[in-house]
Structure formats: structure tokens, C-alpha cells
Amino acid sequence: MNSILMAVIALGVIGLLAALLLYFASRKFAVHEDERIGQVSAVLPQANCGGCGFPGCAGFAGACVKATDEKGSLEGLLCPVGGQPVMEQVAGILGMTVEATAPKVAVVRCNGSCENRPRLVEYDGATSCKVQAMVGMGETGCSYGCFGCGDCVRQCQFGAIRINPETKLAEVDEEKCTACGACAKACPRGIIEIRLKGPKNRRMVVLCNNKDKGAIANKWCKASCIGCGKCVKACEKFEAITVTKNLAYIDAEKCKLCRKCEEACPKGAIHAINMPPRKPKADAPAAPKAENTPTTPNTQSSPITPKEQQ
Amino acid sequence: MENKLIVSLSPHVHGSDSVEKNMYGVCIALLPALIASFCFFGLGAVTVMLTSVLACVFFEWAITKFILKRDKLTILDGSAILTGLLLGFNLPSNLPIWIIILGALFAIGVGKMTFGGLGQNIFNPALAGRVFLLISFPVQMTSWTDNVLDHVDGYSGATPLALMQKAILEKDPSVLNNLPSSLDMFLGQTEGSMGEVSALLLLLGCAFMLWKKIITWHIPVSIILTVFVFAGLLHLLDPVYAAPLQVIFSGGLILGACYMATDYVTSPMSHKGQLIYGVAIGLLTVVIRNWGAYPEGMSFAIIIMNAFTPLINTYCKPKRFGEVVRKEAAK
């Protein structure tokens, strides 16, 4: 009996001491955090993707509170995952307002599928685009195209990007994509662009990243942009297209979705995404090959021998 | 289709070493001791060993296939067979079959697969299984059958380890006189688990592994030397502690030092770390054997040091090139 009593007392005393220690430790080392940070954090998606440019959602919440106190506005801060609704909630908590931002989406600017861009050699090494980039050009003759090893897939927190086993290209699931930009950062060739989603998700994109001269680009890929500049002429009215380093680029802000460039492109490198299919009797005057103009990135127009314009 | 060249980064050749070679190499090293234990303990040993190996392989297969749902099965890489062998060596030859299967389930299921399979486990799976059984079924795990070749009359059933502990508890060095001679223990004529019987054959297998470069000398040598020195000191101070050679050749010390502590996955990576690991295992073993509740301390010592391995890996880096600028060798 006595020993039980002793044990109970001893343990009790130890417990008491430990409790006291914990109490004082929690007082002494307490971190006073602005309670708004917690509130803001609570409405954030908690994906900790880093798409906002801060280390995780807590970091972003801290930055929002700091910006409110110091600048008095939330300008330049955006949670790409939550988008407008979340930013409005954040602004509500902090007593701020946010301006509307246009939603964006990741776009893989390469259409060099196995069919379009024949594999010349076989890569046999670690499954990583960054590693393959050290071997040279990769499996194909294109020094700018998609490796298909999925560095972007591994960086995506939302399961919104995958490698299509048939085309061996990265494909974005627009529903899931939050435009956080992790994939764009992971891509060693800068193929992925975070682009405006466009009205009704409709947009015109040059699905190519090849900056080689036309002859080389054309030789190794059927779907490459050769920098011929026909699209630039087709877009004279809106001046949305520019060719730099043998590669055409469509400025989404200026693009009016007229689809003239799509017809003008001799290689079918310009794609109209999420657009309704064209009527069969397309009355486009300068488009003799418009019958099988692609409407989605994965259907391929017949290759056309381009005239080099360099 | 035309003949495509393969590209990759260097190196383009490989030394043809493989996981299988290493795992089966250890199994081959264990063969002499295995055959000896069959001779010593008869049919019981065969049953225990077969059950243990088959159960381990079965659980590995079942868990990979049905729980982890991996396409690639790993039962042929030899690691499950080795776990089964080592577990079997750690069991007495008259253990009921259901206990062995339970041990195998714990070894593979909890000790290995919960951590993610080969290469991921923190604790040596075979030892995890053995310790689990030792704690759960202490009676069955420590009742030994007679060694068929045993020449020591009158003390069948009491292992040398139990005698050693008895001597310490009763403070009576004369108990130690009942111990078999260290030569007998070395050759394998004592009581114990199946893998505890023949130090000679186990050391032979160890030499094979060293020759095949499956293991390096650091862990076994550091463990055995530490035990020898520590036990020797104790013996000199007080004769109730057994002589160092008897300590080394008794129980699972050689098996542990050469086969269990050297397990790749759960031992430190750098030679410095391996020496620290070995010395600590040696010290812990002697401490547990002499002053602990269990007569055998080897498995506990290894398990404890397994837990310290990540820490040792963090702090013991191999000596970098150029760290110590050597004295000029040339004029």
C-alpha cells in the first residue's frame, strides 16, 4: 500500500512540475501573431503551392496583412489558385478592395507529338526533363520542344497537368489548372506559359517554342513555327502578333480571336482553343487548306511545305 | 522501324553489381551455419526455417500486390528470403508454427513494408520480428530443445547466457564453471537459437561476405572488439562476469555482429559512422546482457542503434578529399 502511495505521489509531483514548466515555457516563448494573418490564412486554399510568390499560404497571408498596413492596398498580391473570389474574401477581412483580374491558365506551347516530331534517338536515363536537357537536344531534332519527362507534372499540386502517353507531350487540364505557375518554373525549356484564359476560355495560341531558323525548325517538326511572318501580315489590323527570334507570339491582350492567323499559318502552328468548329463552307477567301484546320491542339493538319522567308 | 541510338549521360558502363547479388550473397554466406543448425537441431530446425522463409516471402508478395498495389513484385530480389532466414536463425527450433508466421508477418508487414519496402525501413525487419516475438512470447522463445550433439550433461536447457546472468545475480563465480569451454562454444556445441550455435561457421560466412565485398569490416570488427575489451575489463575487475571469449562466442553475438548489424538499410553510411555504430552496439550488448532483464542483449542493442542511424548519418560525413592535406609523400 505504502509503495503505491509513494508512486502516486511521486508521479503526481512530477506531473505537476512538468505542467508548471510547460505553462511558463508557453508564456515565455509565446509568439504574438497578428490575428488577421490567421483569419486570412483560413480563407486561402492551403495548397502551399507558392504560385503567389510567397513561401506557402501563411507567407502570403502575412504579406497581405503587411501590404495593408504599409501600403494601404493589396495591389500586386494575388492568390492564383483561389483567384478573384478568394481575393475578395481576403480584402473583406482586411477592409480593402481588390480590382478584378482576368483568369489565367497554363499553356504548353509545343505540339511536337511523336507523329509531328519523330524521335531520332532514345533517351535512357533519369526521368527528368532537367536531366535530359543536359544530354543535348533530347530525343528529337528540336532544341526547344517538350521532353515529355514530366518535371511539370511532379511540380503541379493540383493534378492539372499530365503527360499524354500517345503524344508524349504535357497536357493541361483547364478545369483543374489554377495558373499558379509551378509548371512554368519547372520546365527547363520555358515551354509553358501562364496565359490569359480569354473570353469564354477561347484563345489563340502559337503552339511552338522553336527559336531556330525556319529551315531547321521545319526539318525536324511538322508542327513547328518557322517564323515566316504570314500571321503577322494576317494580323495587321490588330497588331497582336510579333515574330522574335523566328518565333511568332500572339499578344492575348490585343488578340480579337478573328482566327485569320490560324488560316494564314502554313504549318498549322497557330491553334484556336475552345472555339466552335468552323462551318464546312468556311468563306475565308485566303485559306485554300482551311478544310482540315485544327480546332484542338491534338488534331493535326496535313503538313505543308513552307517557303522559307528568312 | 530504324535502329535508334540510345543517349544518356555518363557513365555508360556498370559494374554489374546488383541488389540480388548482394542479398543472395548473404544467403550463401549463411548456408554453412544453416546446414549445421539442421544437423544440431534436426527436423525441428528445418520446419522453423522453411516456415519462416516461406511466410516472409508470402507476406512480401501479398502486401506488395494487394495492399500497396504495385505492379512490380519484389519477392525475387532476395531481401524477403534473407529476412526469413535471419528471422529463422533467431528462433528456437521447437517454436510453434503459428508463432513463426506471426513473427514473419510483423517482420515484413510492420518492420519493412509500412515504411515503404526495401531500403526505407528504419529497423532491421528480422530483428523487429524477433524482438516482437521475444516480448510477446517470452516462454516459448526461450525454451530450447537439446542440442543433439550436446556434450554438457546436467545443464541441458540452460543456455550459456542464462548461466552468465545467473552468476551475476547470485554473485557466485562458480556457476560459470558449468559453462562449456570457449572452444566448444566456438565450434557450436551449446544451447540456443538456431543461429547462435556455431560461431565458427558464421565467421566463415562473414569471411565470404568480406571477400565478395558485400560488407566492409568496420561493423563486425568494431562490435566484436568492443565486446571483447568491455567484457574483458569486467572479467578482470570481478570474476562473476564471464571471460571475454565466452561472451563473444555465446548467444547471437556473432550472428548479430556479422549479419544483422551489417544490414545495409539500417546501418550508417560512412566508415566513421559505422565504427561509432559498432562500438555502441558492443557496449549496449554487454550492458543489457549483464544488467538487463533479458539474458540476450544483441537484438535490443542493434534495434536501439538502428534508431540512431539517421542521426549518425547526419553527423558523420566521410572524410572529404583535400580535407586533410597530407604530408608530402614525394620529396
Added chain:
Amino acid sequence: MKTFHIGGVHPEENKLSAGSPIREAKLPRQAVFSMFQHIGAPANPVVKRGDQVKVGTLLGEAGGFVSAPIYSSVSGKVSKVDVALDASGLRRMAVTVDVEGDEWEEGIDRTDTLVRLADRPELDGKTIVEKIKQAGIVGMGGATFPTHVKLCPPPGKKAECVIVNAVECEPYLTADHRLMLEKPEEILVGLQLVMKAVGVEKGYIGIENNKPDAIALMAEKANQYPGIEVVPLKVKYPQGGEKQLIDAVIGRQVPAPPALPIDTGAIVQNVGTCFAIYEAVMKNKPLIERIITVTGKSLSLPSNLKARLGTPFQQLIDECGGLPEDTGKVIGGGPMMGKALMSLDVPMTKGSSGLLVMKKDEARRSEPQPCIRCAKCVGACPMGLEPYLLAKVSEQFDWDAAEQNDITSCIECGSCQFTCPSHRTLLDHIRLGKSTVMGIIRSRSAK
């Protein structure tokens, strides 16, 4: 027998072409001269389309101090100054020459007569370095570091000895071995020139003892050259690494980066480089040709060829019996550190020490298994690193951890991956980590 002190592996030697004397390769019909034949700034082309060139005409001038000029190795007409695929697998600036005849620039001595240092007493260190720089000589073991830079130690550092790298630790390669057997005195004179250029009295020639004939011959000839000693070394890869060789020969270890090999007082030059230096200084011949081992188990005629730079690899293979049917991989260099080629239509460069043809079954890597933490990579690493850890943190893009664990010390020798029982692609990841961490360090110090 001496060797380096940490790690190392022993790959199968496969020196198939050791017994085949150096043959002169045929002139190519078209030669391509990449402007990226060395480490450092690329050369700038100084010719244009349509220009007539001779053997020894300058095609590209050095693009900076750490750079080297490039000379034509053939005579003919420049047909293209444009990007072309080179051995690195990238399209880079190159000059293409359509070969017509074989006309040489004046002043190049094409005879075989040996010119000793005593015959040219007027040479001083400065002149030698200048000649080496003009001739466009780079490290010919494969690293292609411009030689004149190595011979100008940074202020405050003093060279004490010159070590000739005649180790040839890469399996298959025999170019250096054959060169030693056929041009021993030229190499020794080349070494004397280097010793004179940096002002030291002591020279070593490190040779692995799998080449006993070369050791015997060089030792015999070296008797007549004061201060030069042949050091036989135990066979172990990567003994030909600059740091490992210094450790093996004079027993000093180069400290971790940013320290340079010169901090140990040693300057290492490859055998081929010594020969090129001899030719440049004594024969006035720029670096326009080199010895290349063309080999492989399936190749019918493994050989050592003396070929003009810019010759397409395809032609070299044709001269050695043609590309076998079951070829899986063609490697520029040796199997441990060489680069797999995308195409055989790329030209050989100053750093092409070998061309290795591998069969399909040899070429493919086995599928990686999980790391079993066997620590064999740690034991094999000649730099005392932990490859398993470096590969893991690189795979996870944890660059801080990679830097803390000295990833920048890696010499990319491949011993870790060679020895890994799980066939893991350790070096692939470590390379990525190393180049990323180097980039981070550079941008940090730029700030």
C-alpha cells in the same frame, strides 16, 4: 605502388586497340569546325562563306583569355558559317569547309625529325606560352581547358612540378598509350617545354601499370632528360582525374573548391597535350589533328587513328570496319565520362579522345531499383562525398542541402553510378544538382 587515397573503382579495362599502331585517317570530304571546342568563351569565326583556306589557316579567333583559336585542318573552300550539330548534342556555331586537295600554310614543319630543347636555346618561357596560346592547344584528355591559362598561374601561386597525365584510366581508350609507344621523345621534349614555360625543374609522368611497355619505354628514354621521372601507378579509376593524379603522384590533395590544383604546386598536362605542345613550339604546327581511339567490342577493326579535327565520326567508324548492325550507343570519349552521340554526322573536336561503339545489350541501362543504402557509392566516391544523399536532395530540388554536402566538389567521374547495385541514376541527378548549385553560387557572388 602509388595510387590516390580515397575511393575509386575498377571497371573492366577492355583495351582492345592497345596493340594496333596509329594509322593516319583519310582526309574528309567536308570538315566541320565547331567554335565550341574548349571550355570558356567560344571562338569567333573570322572567315566567311566562299573563302579559300589552307591547312593551318585561322578559322576562329579566341573569344577571350579563357578561350582558344581554331585552325583549319584541311584545305578548301568555306561553304558555311552557321550553326551545326556538334558532339555535345547541341546546335552551335561552326565553320564548314569543303575539302579540295591538301595544301598547307607555309612555315609548318611536316617532317618527323626530332627537335630537342637544346637545338632551340633561344626559347624562353614567355615565348613558349605565347606559342601554345597561338596554336590553340587545349587539354586533350577530354576536359579541353585552354592550356595557356593553366600555364599562367594566378599571382601568388607558384608551380613546383609538372605532372604528365599518362594514366588513361578510361576503359577502352588507348590513344595515349600508343602515342607514348610511338612518340616517346617528342612527349618528353613537350614536357621539358612545359617545365621551362612555368619555370620548374621537376617533371613526373604518371602511368598506370596496365601499360608496362609504355612504362619501360618512357623510363628508358627519360634517363636522358634530367628532372623527369616516370611514376608507375596502381590501376584504379578515376586516376586520370587531375586531383586524383596529383594525390597519387606527389601525395598532396587539392583542397575543396574554390581552391585550384595549382595550390598544391602541381601543373597537370595530358600526354596528348604534351605532344601537341611539342609540335606547336618546335614544328610551328597549330592543333589541327589528334590521336583518337575508335573501338568497341562489336567493331571489326578497333584502331588508333591520327585524324584531322573536323572529320565526321561516321567516316572514322567506316575506316574501322563500319558501324555494326546491333549498335545501341555511340560514345564520344570513354565509357565512364564520355558523351553519347545523337548522330554520327558530328565532327571530332580537340577533346575527342575516343569513339566507342556499344552493342544494344551493353548500351541499355538496367532499371533502377530502390536505394538499399549499402553505402557502396560512398566507398567508391574518390572525392569522399555521399552520392546517395546528393542524388536524393537533387531529385527533391533541395539545393541548400546539396550545397552543404559539398556537391560542387563532385568531379562527375561516375564511380558511384558504376558501383550502385540498385542501378540508380545517381550521377544524372548529381550533375543536375551540381550545375544548379554552381549557378546559385555564381549569381550570389555576382551580387
